[in-house]
Amino acid sequence: SQTIHQWPATLVQPVGSPLSLECTVEGTSNPNLYWYRQAAGRGLQLLFYSIGIGQISSEVPQNLSASRPQDRQFILSSKKLLLSDSGFYLCAWSVQRRFGYTFGSGTRLTVV
Amino acid sequence: GEDVEQSLFLSVREGDSSVINCTYTDSSSTYLYWYKQEPGAGLQLLTYIFSNMDMKQDQRLTVLLNKKDKHLSLRIADTQTGDSAIYFCAETDSGNTGKLIFGQGTTLQVKP
Numbered sequence: 001s002q003t004i005h006q007w008p009a010t011l012v013q014p015v016g017s018p019l020s021l022e023c024t025v026e027g028t029s030n031p032n033l034y035w036y037r038q039a040a041g042r043g044l045q046l047l048f049y050s051i052g053i054g055q056i057s058s059e060v061p062q063n064l065s066a067s068r069p070q071d072r073q074f075i076l077s078s079k080k081l082l083l084s085d086s087g088f089y090l091c092a093w094s095v096q097r098r099f100g101y102t103f104g105s106g107t108r109l110t111v112v
Numbered sequence: 113g114e115d116v117e118q119s120l121f122l123s124v125r126e127g128d129s130s131v132i133n134c135t136y137t138d139s140s141s142t143y144l145y146w147y148k149q150e151p152g153a154g155l156q157l158l159t160y161i162f163s164n165m166d167m168k169q170d171q172r173l174t175v176l177l178n179k180k181d182k183h184l185s186l187r188i189a190d191t192q193t194g195d196s197a198i199y200f201c202a203e204t205d206s207g208n209t210g211k212l213i214f215g216q217g218t219t220l221q222v223k224p
Binding site: 006032034042043044046049051090092094099100101102103104105106108 | 143145147152153154155156157160200202210211212214215216217
């Protein structure tokens with residue numbers, strides 16, 4: 001069966017520190033992969049998506065970046081975190097449009 | 113661009129029916145989705161409806177689609193306290209990327 005793993009679940013980082021969040025998918029090949037951010041009390045903002053290895057599309061200009069070094073691995077990074085980067089980060093994958101997305105359990109990032 | 117709108121809050125009593133409404137802008141959306149997010153968790157796909165359908169029923173859930181008005185609703189029969197969560201409406205974007213456009217989410221509060 002297909003599963004998605006996202007870690008860590010919670011992270012507290014100081015301003016200016018680097019960030020690396022990892023997401024891996026099991027049980028499927030060539031998925032579309034997505035990173036979303038959910039600020040407190042708000043909806044979901046699409047940050048990046050990828051339809052293949054090494055292919056990244058950015059939706060919102062910011063100090064975050066994403067990479068897809070392997071088919072089922074999607075990484076969200078930052079060289080220097082800002083306070084405004086705090087939020088709940090969700091990874092998701094999809095294969096067939098009618099099934100929508102499957103989301104990971106999320107990472108709660110607090111930048112202090 | 114595409115936009116999805118939902119009311120932010122709904123409060124019902126246990127045992128009543130809940131109706132969560134959503135409007136969308138992209139008439140070419142193939143699928144429309146309802147997701148549920150419990151506190152601190154990722155999003156869980158509840159149900160989806162294909163754009164050539166008017167209604168879909170799945171146990172306590174009924175989805176109604178009015179394509180003319182671009183209106184989607186989710187009815188939960190016999191609402192339980194465990195249904196308390198944030199419900200997101202989503203549509204597929206007009207491109208071929210599989211991206212979903214989410215509404216802001218409706219917080220459903222179920223009072224005992």
